[in-house]
Each structure stands twice: as C-alpha cells, then as structure tokens.
Amino acid sequence: xxxxxxxxxxxxxxxxxxxxxxxFVVLYIQAKPAIEKYGxxxxxxxxxxxxxxxxxxxxxxxxxxxxxxxxxDDTLDEDLADDSLDEDIAIEDDDALAAAGVEKNTQNSxxxxxxxxxxxxxxxxTLIAMIxxxxxxxxxxxxxxxxxxxxxxxxxxxxxxLLAAIPSIIYGMWGLFYFGPFISKxxxxxxxxxxxxxxxxxxxxxxxxxxxxxxxxxxxPNVLKESAYAMGATKFEVIKDVIFPYAKQGIIGSMILALGxxxxxxxxxxxxxxxxxxxxxxxxDPTVSIPVVLANNFAESSGLSLAALFYLALILFxxxxxxxxxxxxxxxxxKK
Amino acid sequence: xxxxxxGLTLAAVSTFAWTINxxxxxxxxxxxxxxxxxxxQETGNKVNYTGTGSGTGIKEVAKRHVDFGGxxxxxxxxxxxxxxxxxxxxxVGGIALGYNLPGVKNLKxxxxxxxxxxxxxxxxxxxxxxxxxxxxxxxxHKKIIFVHRSDKSGTTFNFTYYLSKMSSIWRxxxxxxxxxxxxxxxxxxxxxxxGNFGVSAAIKTNPYSIGYVDYADALKNNLNMAELxxxxxxxxxxxxxxxxxxxxxxxFDAKKDFFKVIAYPRHGYPIIAATxxxxxxxxxxxxxxxTTFFNYAYDHDEVASKLGYVPLPSNVKAMVRKYWEExxxxxx
Numbered sequence: 332x333x334x335x336x337x338x339x340x341x342x343x344x345x346x347x348x349x350x351x352x353x354x355f356v357v358l359y360i361q362a363k364p365a366i367e368k369y370g371x372x373x374x375x376x377x378x379x380x381x382x383x384x385x386x387x388x389x390x391x392x393x394x395x396x397x398x399x400x401x402x403x404d405d406t407l408d409e410d411l412a413d414d415s416l417d418e419d420i421a422i423e424d425d426d427a428l429a430a431a432g433v434e435k436n437t438q439n440s441x442x443x444x445x446x447x448x449x450x451x452x453x454x455x456x457t458l459i460a461m462i463x464x465x466x467x468x469x470x471x472x473x474x475x476x477x478x479x480x481x482x483x484x485x486x487x488x489x490x491x492x493l494l495a496a497i498p499s500i501i502y503g504m505w506g507l508f509y510f511g512p513f514i515s516k517x518x519x520x521x522x523x524x525x526x527x528x529x530x531x532x533x534x535x536x537x538x539x540x541x542x543x544x545x546x547x548x549x550x551x552p553n554v555l556k557e558s559a560y561a562m563g564a565t566k567f568e569v570i571k572d573v574i575f576p577y578a579k580q581g582i583i584g585s586m587i588l589a590l591g592x593x594x595x596x597x598x599x600x601x602x603x604x605x606x607x608x609x610x611x612x613x614x615x616d617p618t619v620s621i622p623v624v625l626a627n628n629f630a631e632s633s634g635l636s637l638a639a640l641f642y643l644a645l646i647l648f649x650x651x652x653x654x655x656x657x658x659x660x661x662x663x664x665x666k667k
Numbered sequence: 668x669x670x671x672x673x674g675l676t677l678a679a680v681s682t683f684a685w686t687i688n689x690x691x692x693x694x695x696x697x698x699x700x701x702x703x704x705x706x707x708q709e710t711g712n713k714v715n716y717t718g719t720g721s722g723t724g725i726k727e728v729a730k731r732h733v734d735f736g737g738x739x740x741x742x743x744x745x746x747x748x749x750x751x752x753x754x755x756x757x758x759v760g761g762i763a764l765g766y767n768l769p770g771v772k773n774l775k776x777x778x779x780x781x782x783x784x785x786x787x788x789x790x791x792x793x794x795x796x797x798x799x800x801x802x803x804x805x806x807x808h809k810k811i812i813f814v815h816r817s818d819k820s821g822t823t824f825n826f827t828y829y830l831s832k833m834s835s836i837w838r839x840x841x842x843x844x845x846x847x848x849x850x851x852x853x854x855x856x857x858x859x860x861x862g863n864f865g866v867s868a869a870i871k872t873n874p875y876s877i878g879y880v881d882y883a884d885a886l887k888n889n890l891n892m893a894e895l896x897x898x899x900x901x902x903x904x905x906x907x908x909x910x911x912x913x914x915x916x917x918x919f920d921a922k923k924d925f926f927k928v929i930a931y932p933r934h935g936y937p938i939i940a941a942t943x944x945x946x947x948x949x950x951x952x953x954x955x956x957x958t959t960f961f962n963y964a965y966d967h968d969e970v971a972s973k974l975g976y977v978p979l980p981s982n983v984k985a986m987v988r989k990y991w992e993e994x995x996x997x998x999x
Binding site: 378379380381507508511512515521522523601602605606607608609612616617619623626627628630631632633 | 719720721722723726812816817818819820821844845846848849852853855857858859860861865868869872873876
C-alpha cells in the first residue's frame with residue numbers, strides 16, 4: 332500500500348514534467364520552419380507578414396513588374412482583364428492553397444515574419460498592468476487584513492475572490508464597449524489601445540494579487556504586531572516595519588503569479604489592445620501582444636505563417652518560463 | 668408481428684434517409700442552418716454543417732474528412748484540379764463601409780475617395796475628393812480613423828481584393844490578403860477590431876471613423892453605411908436590391924468553376940462576394956446528396972433574403988445546375 336501510494340504520487344508528478352516537455356517539443360517542431368528561416372533575427376524584426384522581393388526591398392518601395400503588366404491597361408476587353416486579375420491575385424493567398432494541399436509558387440517574393448512588435452506589446456501592456464495594479468492591490472490587502480473591522484472585511488474579501496473568478500472575456504467586452512471609450516474621452520486617442528489593454532489587465536489581476544497578499548499578511552503572528560504596538564509604533568509603522576517584511580515572500584510571490592497571468596492573458600486583451608501591427612509611439616496607440624496575435628491568426632493560418640505563430644508561442648512559453656523560474660529562485664534564495 | 672413491422676419501417680427509414688456532413692465558412696452558417704431545418708422537415712434527410720472557418724472547410728474536404736466544405740474564398744480551377752474538387756456558389760453577401768461622422772447621415776464615396784482613404788493619401792474628412800460628391804454635408808476637418816479587422820479574415824481578403832480590382836496602385840503595393848499592414852496604421856490613424864462585431868464596436872465608439880464590415884453585421888449594429896460608386900460611376904446604397912443587381916452582372920463562369928472572389932460587377936453595388944461549396948470529385952454518390960440539398964436551397968430564396976443574404980440570380984442558378992449535370996453530380 333505504502334509503495335503503491337508512493338508510485339502513484341510519483342506518476343502524478345512526472346506527468347506534469349512530461350506535459351511541459353511535450354508542449355515544448357510540439358511548439359519547437361511546429362515552429363521549426365520559421366526558426367530555420369528567420370533564426371534569432373525573428374526577435375528583432377518588426378515586419379509581420381510583409382512580402383519583400385528576393386533582394387530584400389519591401390515591395391512598397393520596389394514594384395513587382397511581372398504580375399501587374401497585364402491589367403494596367405483599362406482599355407483591354409473587360410472580361411479578359413477580369414480573368415487575368417483573378418488568376419493573379421489568387422496566387423497571393425498562400426493560406427487557401429496550403430489548406431488545399433497545393434504548393435505555392437514563390438518566385439519573386441518572400442514573406443517576412445518578425446516578432447518584435449508583439450513581444451514589445453506584451454511586455455509594455457504587462458508593465459502598465461503591474462504599475463496600475465500593485466499599489467491598489469496592496470491597499471486592498473492592507474485594508475482587509477489590518478484596518479477594516481471583520482464585518483466589512485469578510486464580505487469584501489469574498490467579493491474580491493469572486494472578482495478573480497470572472498471569465499476574462501467579460502472584462503474584454505466591458506473594456507471594448509464601456510471602459511475603452513471612457514478612457515479615450517479622458518486622455519484622447521482611440522477607444523482601443525495599449526493603455527486600455529494595460530488598465531483592463533491591471534483590473535483583472537488586482538483581485539488575484541490582493542487576496543494572495545492579504546492571506547500572506549494574515550500569517551504575521553499577532554505576538555510580533557502586539558509587541559510593536561506595545562513599543563508605541565503607529566499602525567502605519569507596524570504595517571511598514573513588521574507586516575511587510577514578514578510577508579515579503581508571499582507578497583512578491585503574488586506579484587509574480589499575477590505577472591504570469593498578465594503575460595499570457597488573451598481574450599480580454601484581444602478586444603481592447605487594438606490589434607494593429609505597429610510600435611506604440613504613445614500610450615494611446617493601438618498595438619498587439621503575443622497571445623493576441625495567436626488568437627487572431629491561428630484559425631486561418633497554414634504553412635509558414637502557422638510556423639511563425641508557433642515560433643511566437645514558443646517565445647511566450649520561454650518568457651513565462653523565465654518569469655516563473657525567477658520566482659522560484661527568489662524563494663530558494665530567501666529561505667536560506 | 669408488431670415488432671417485425673416496426674423493424675421494417677425502421678429499416679425502410681434508415682435506407683432512404685441519409686446524412687451528410689460539412690464544415691467551413693461561418694459567414695453563411697445562419698442561412699445554411701435554416702435551409703437544413705427546412706430540408707429535414709421536407710425530406711427527412713439530415714445535413715450537418717459546422718461553422719469552423721473557410722480555411723478549415725478547405726482543409727477538411729481536401730483531406731476527405733467531410734462530404735462537403737464551405738469556403739468564402741473560391742479556389743482557382745487549377746487548384747481545384749490538383750485537389751480533385753468541384754466548386755459552386757450558394758449565396759451572396761455584401762461588404763459595407765460603415766462610418767461614424769457626427770452630423771453626417773448620407774455619405775457618398777467615389778472610387779477615388781475609397782482608394783485615397785485606404786491608401787492613406789486622403790487624411791481628413793473635408794478633403795475635396797470626398798466633398799465633391801457630398802456638397803450638402805458638413806464634413807469636419809478631422810482626421811479619418813480607419814477601422815479594420817485585427818484577425819485574419821475573409822472579409823479583409825474580399826475588401827482588399829475589391830481595392831485591388833478597383834485601384835491599380837493598391838494592387839501594385841498591397842494586393843489582396845487576409846491580413847494586411849494598412850498604410851493608415853503607419854500614420855497612426857488605424858484602429859482594429861476582432862471580428863465583424865469588433866469592427867462595428869470600434870466604429871461606433873470612435874467618432875470620425877470608417878471601416879469595412881459584412882453587410883449583415885453592419886445592419887445588426889445599426890451602422891451608418893456609405894453609398895459607394897459602382898463601376899458604372901453611379902452611386903449605390905448597400906441594399907439587398909443593389910447587391911442582387913450586382914450579382915446579376917458578376918460574370919460567374921461554369922467553365923472556371925465559378926471562380927470569382929469579389930464580383931466588382933459592371934452595374935450594381937461594387938463590393939459583393941459569394942460563398943462557395945467544395946465537394947470531392949470522386950465521390951459522386953455523396954456529391955449527389957450534397958447537390959440535392961443545395962438544389963432545395965436554391966428553391967428557397969426567401970429564407971436567405973430574410974436573413975440579409977442575397978440569393979443567387981436565376982441565371983447563375985441555371986449555370987450551377989448545368990455544371991452539376993456536366994460533372995455527373997446532379998441531384999437524384
């Protein structure tokens with residue numbers, strides 16, 4: 332019995348490792364065509380799905396000659412003009428062709444995929460969310476654990492835990508229809524942009540962070556607090572000098588977990604970030620993040636564009652992995 | 668005795684009634700659903716259709732996982748031959764340009780205006796190119812916010828396809844794609860929405876914006892829709908009547924498997940697109956069941972009209988039926 336129990340728990344534990352490894356391997360295999368083609372340059376390339384000529388000049392600058400020559404003349408017989416047009420343009424839709432299992436003919440142009448804009452968008456939106464959420468979440472936690480009388484702290488605490496359970500799509504819809512337009516009225520810009528995405532993300536992670544922080548603050552032994560009060564410390568001093576240092580690990584842990592959630596959040600951000608492949612020059616510019624690019628393009632992609640999406644997913648996986656490892660190492664270092 | 672009888676009737680039903688499965692484009696899903704319901708009530712035959720997206724529809728039928736695939740994007744005759752598929756259109760829909768311009772209710776956009784707005788060469792609403800056909804409207808000196816789809820979509824493909832046909836400059840520099848790096852984005856005047864409803868919401872919540880939306884969605888969201896200049900230089904409002912006028916002149920050709928992405932017809936509303944059905948060429952018996960269903964659908968136009976779709980004009984239907992006959996997949 333004892334050994335069976337041991338084996339069972341061992342199996343459960345190794346399943347997690349196996350799943351993690353399997354995800355990594357699948358992502359890597361699927362992303363391989365894109366990794367081989369673009370390498371690490373993918374990380375610093377800002378173009379996404381842009382065709383360039385083989386000599387690396389974007390086609391916006393240099394005209395493609397052989398495709399257009401037949402249809403420029405409007406005096407051609409209309410039907411004939413139509414037909415050549417249809418055939419020519421059909422060649423450009425590689426996704427449908429790849430879906431039908433037909434090779435695309437690529438002689439004169441090449442498509443470039445690069446992940447810089449979504450990577451930057453992910454980091455910036457997460458950063459805004461953290462800057463917005465951390466002080467508010469701390470305030471809530473302090474209020475609930477130290478200041479509020481129990482008959483208030485209890486219902487508010489439950490409400491915050493309920494908030495954490497709201498599906499993200501609801502935050503997205505709310506952001507799209509009410510919060511986004513509201514923000515754009517105050518600070519200008521369009522109704523969906525980086526700032527709105529960051530704030531909605533922040534609102535989403537507040538309850539999460541607040542309830543974890545409150546829990547770890549509550550673990551401060553009363554003896555410590557009482558002795559501080561006995562020395563004549565004020566409430567603020569007790570919170571600052573006794574509770575915070577004691578609960579530090581838990582608080583930082585809650586921040587890192589919230590950060591992980593913000594990094595990977597998809598649906599809510601997809602509605603409010605704007606979905607424009609562009610560097611945000613100011614906070615109110617629309618942009619994209621990695622999960623948003625994945626959600627928006629996955630269903631209709633195939634071939635190289637699909638591989639590029641998997642490459643992005645792999646990058647997100649690695650970023651999340653680094654964040655979580657950082658958290659783990661932080662705890663290990665502190666426990667000594 | 669009763670048991671045997673019951674068994675016999677059951678056997679009879681199961682031999683005569685059949686089921687076919689299809690998947691693909693989500694755009695025609697509501698109308699297919701209604702047709703499927705009516706068809707089942709009339710014949711007892713079951714058709715299953717799931718809206719999974721055109722890409723999936725093409726993929727699944729090319730791999731022979733389903734009896735038919737739905738796609739908003741037709742395949743070229745060449746591709747069809749390689750993938751061994753037949754193709755025919757079912758219904759037509761239009762793409763509208765929805766706008767949000769406080770105080771302006773009847774915006775008319777010429778081809779030059781549409782081209783300029785998309786290319787980003789027209790940046791303000793009071794540009795003379797736009798004012799020319801709207802002499803009675805008070806167009807503000809405000810930046811035009813161009814709203815587009817943030818997800819890869821057939822609607823974007825169709826709209827950019829229309830632009831490519833209408834404007835040789837657009838065609839040279841951008842072409843037709845499911846996702847495009849819009850020139851207006853680089854100028855900081857771009858906003859994107861996820862799905863048709865995301866675009867509609869973005870237009871509604873951003874004053875001085877304009878964007879392309881499927882007609883049915885624009886209607887649902889009460890957007891103001893611009894009258895567009897057709898190929899014959901006349902202006903057409905996005906109405907079912909003008910769509911079907913366009914469909915009549917769309918130039919579908921059975922010899923080319925009806926390959927026609929965006930009609931851009933000689934008369935009528937300029938941005939209309941059909942949605943298509945793909946069937947495997949070698950499964951003729953199954954295909955006959957598929958055509959039986961769509962033959963029923965062609966006879967029930969009112970279902971489509973009620974939902975904001977445009978039924979195929981009768982000349983195109985006749986062409987499709989002849990195409991079925993030639994390929995040996997006529998309804999039983």
